[in-house]
Amino acid sequence: MSIRLTIISGGKSDLIETEYGDTLLKILRDKAYSVYAPCGGRGICGKCTVNVKGKGKIRSCTFYPERDLEISLPETGKAVILTSQSLNLEEMPFEKKIKQPFTTKPFGVAVDIGTTTVVMYFLDMLNGKTVKTSSFLNPQKTFGADVITRIEYCQKNRDGLKELQTSLIKEINKYLDDFTEQMNCSQENIEIMAFAGNTTMLHILLGEDPVPIALAPFTPKFTDKQIRRAINTRLSINPDGSVITLPCVSAYVGSDIVAGLSALKDSHTNYLYVDIGTNGEIALVNKDRIFMCSTAAGPAFEGSNISCGMAAVSGAISAYPGFGRYEVIGNTEPSGICGSGILDIVAYLLVNNLIDETGLMKEPFIVYPENDIKIIQDDIREIQLAKSAIYSGIRVLMNLAGLTFNDVEALFLAGGFGNYIRTDSALLTGLLPGELKDRIYPVGNSAGFGVLQYLRSEHFGEKINRILRKTKYIELSGLDEFTTEFALNMDFRTG
Ligand code: FES
Known part of the structure; x- marks a missing residue:
């Protein structure tokens, strides 16, 4: 019927x-x-x-x-592009990467596929200039907010992987078409695309089964760099062009972390790089080694497991300095709260004794009554789980490396959440170590910046390889030390 x-x-x-x-x-x-x-x-x-x-x-x-x-249907918020250039990122000198272009005006596109947001940088491959930047919400959000939910969709539905892949490729193609129209050129002119993203996003992009990522022993189909002929990818670029995905470390440490870490300037010896999204990926760099891990922080800081939570898009309360004052992305009426806003509110509740050290809340906290936006007890519990996972991951890596916080020169915070977060709130809630108070630096979309550098310079690929050679991946789920730390750090008293 x-x-x-x-x-x-x-x-x-x-x-x-x-x-x-x-x-x-x-x-x-x-x-x-x-x-x-x-x-x-x-x-x-x-x-x-x-x-x-x-x-x-x-x-x-x-x-x-x-x-x-x-x-x-409700209004969908617009993705926000992080354009601010961090002083801690290094732009590579441009070298002509396409030695024998197919066309007289070759372009390349660098893409950072986030679980929530996708950013595309269009690069003139003759002079290395970024001609355009576009950003959109990952259309896969309609299949689930985090990688596990999306993998489950692929597992349970015969055409699940195809559906997820198609939704993303269709949207990317829309932006490729917009670009060629705007530049008055054709898809033949786009000769190379490079992608960074978490391991699941890259599998889905290439149509590779992501299910093994979610099953012990968590062995993805690939972690190394993939190079495909464009004609086999359904991306609307020159069919003879190349589609490259940058290398990942493991099932849960993707090429977004590798690209972002590689994009940092070589100005410190011991430092932390933390990307808090639907997972919390952490890298601890010292002179000889790099320890990396991923903590199952859950998507709370992306707003997903929070009753009035939402992604950091227009309409999200992104800061809450207190006493009814708030900032909304896009300066519109608030429709929910994103991770940085939630963290601010939790810090406010702690300072004003509206929750205690154990996270116990006397009553729901009303943030914006007109749209029934509030924080409830379950939200506080989600934040406790997430912040403990991140902090405990940092502690475990520090112990493995034999470093104390005094030895750490900088903590670089990657991604959208890291950009909007107020350091005071992160310290007060115990998400980040109080000892590093004056050494925390947001680096914006370092993953996107990194994949862009990959298109600008051969040397960036070498930098990536150097980083991979030094990297030791630590699987936290099997470590007693992590379990102990996780339990110890649940209360709000580490900051
Ligand atoms: S997607 Fe319908 S309740 Fe979650």
Whole structure:
């Protein structure tokens, strides 16, 4: 039986026809509508709500339309590009990387595929200038907020991997087409694409099965650099061009970490590099070795397991200096709270004794009553788990390297969360070590910057290889020391 749905989204109205029997989330997904579904449609997170005329707000993943309906989708926030250039990142001198271009005006595209946000840098391969930067929310968000949920989707659905891959490639192609139109050139002119991302994102991009990443002993299909002919990738570039994914370290330390770490200036001997996203990846560098690990911090700092949480996109409360004052990304009306805002609020609650050292909360804390934005006890528990995982990961690596915090010259904070985070809140809550108070430096989108350098210079590839040779990956899940640290650091008293 077929039914007709009127979909109102972004000020436009479309009529779609579909067969009866699927969830509304699946129908919308199949018709390329973007609905945020952090739990991947398991009915747990409550964030996939849409408005059905005559019924009000419903969860799209548990609702099966049985007749013609009118459905309004919520506004989707815009991705924010981190453009600020950190003084701690090193721009490589440009060398012509394409020795024999196919066209007279060759372009390259460097892409950082984040679980939440994708950033594309368009590079003129004759002079090394970045011509354009684009950013968008990873369309895979409609299959789940974190890598595990997306892998599960691939595992449970016969065409799951294809669906996830197609959603991403379609969106990337849209931006490639926009670029060629704007530059008045053709897809033939784009001769090389290089990608950095976590190991799962790269598997999905290349259509490789990501399921082994989630199963012990967590052995991905590949971790080394992959080079494919563009014609085999469905990316809208010169079919004879190259598509390259930068090397990863392990199932949970991807090439985004490798690229970001390689992009740092060589100005310190002992330092930490921490990327807090849906996982918390940590690298501790000393003279001879680099220890790396990934902590299952959960996606709390991406706003996913938080009742009113959301990604760091327009509409998110990103800072909460206190007493009802807040900052919203995009200066719009608040629609939720992103990681940096949540951390600020937890710090505020601690300072004002509205939660105790163990995280116990007397009552929910109302942040923006008009839209029912609040922090509840479960949110505090999620933050405790996440911050303990990160802090404990740092401690374990420090012990392995035989370093004390006095030996560490700098802690570089990568990614969007690291950029928006207020150091005071990170220290107060015990997310980051108080001993490093004056040595914490946000480095913005260092992964994106790194993959861009890969297109600018042969030497960057050598830098990556040097880093990989020094790297020792530490699997935290099997370490008693991590378990002990994790339990010890749950309370708010490490900062
Ligand atoms: S409740 Fe529907 S996606 Fe989570």
